[in-house]
Amino acid sequence: MEVELRHLRAFAAVAGVQSFSRAAKELSITQPALSRTIAQLEGALNVRLLDRTSRQVELTEGGAEFLAHVERVLATFEQALACARHMLTLRFGFSWLLPDPWAQQAIHSFEGATGASVTLLRTDDPLQALRQRTADIALIRGETETLGNVQAVHLFDETRIAVCARQCDLAKQGSLDWSEIQKWPLVVNTISGTTGPESWPAEQRPREIIETANYDEWVESVAADRGIGIVPEVARHRTPHPALHFVDLTNAPLSPVSVAHMPDGPRTLIRRFMEAAIAAARLRATPPPSV
Known part of the structure; x- marks a missing residue:
């Protein structure tokens, strides 16, 4: 022996x-x-x-x-x-604004448990980065039913908020209802945005759509008063743009957040990161203790 x-x-x-x-x-x-x-x-x-x-x-x-x-x-x-x-590195793709504190908690936990490091990869299309093998794992906002062979795990849901230019008439309102968005031109990020015409039934869709290809174009188009935008609540405190104004959105559906990977990626590192991601999502869902 x-x-x-x-x-x-x-x-x-x-x-x-x-x-x-x-x-x-x-x-x-x-x-x-x-x-x-x-x-x-x-x-x-x-x-x-x-x-x-x-x-x-x-x-x-x-x-x-x-x-x-x-x-x-x-x-x-x-x-x-x-x-x-x-020497091990996990490449984490994202398109814009990682949810906080979830991202920091998940990365810290993963790196502490494995000794590996996470490389943050900002990309306009995280799904394409996965398929091209330039990212090992990616944050995906929105529905994941049509991802093909990409494997995804739902983590949590984000609330949505409306955003407009400061000179826009919407900035004078205290809130906006989901059903009223069709009255406004809507700026959408066609690659990685969470809200597009398909978010409403055909008869309730906005009459005018302004398409952009990434988050930066979307921000500047809204700031230029080309139309209003719909984003997760995280953007309120993570987009300090002097030309933008955020408006509470009522009766809006939640926006799902998932972590996705290809089935043939580095299995051990992906599994350990998924464990850290799920644990951080549970912490996020736990209400703070009462004082």
Whole structure:
């Protein structure tokens, strides 16, 4: 039988606490399984490493000498893992305004748990970035039923808000109802926007649509009073444009937020990021404690 890393870790754990029961708890395995692992190691080496009595566990002379080598091997192995993890990078594509604090919490948790790093990739079309393999994972706003072979996990929903130029007549109103948007020219981001003509039944759609191809064009078109826009609430405090005015929107459907990836991407990193993303989304949904 070949000696494996699990044998060395088991031996180091028992030697460290001089107890099979405590070492088993540290390793999250049963005591009989730990005893079998140590017996396998001693059998493979043909050396008795531990003296066991009903009250204590002690290293033999050979076991003490072997432990010094094992500790160096395990330390070197952990250093190699840490080095490799820091070289790993997950490319995270997004088109505009990452939700906060979700994004910061998810990235911090992922990097802390894996040792890998996240590279933030701003792109006009996150889905295209996934399909072209320039991004490993991407934030998607809007419905995800028609993504083809792209796999997506819904995280949470954002509330919508209206935005207009400061000189627009809408800026004088305290709020706008979803059903009243058809009265206004609507500026839409055709690539990565969350609201377009298809967001309404045919008879309720805005009469005039001004198309833009990315978030920057959308912002400047609204600021130039070409029409009004509809965006997630996050834009209110993340778009400090002096020419824009935000108006509360009533009865508007929520805007879904998902994380998407290709099925043949780096599986382990994607799985770990998805875990961090879902955990951060749950924190976002948890109301603050009452004072």
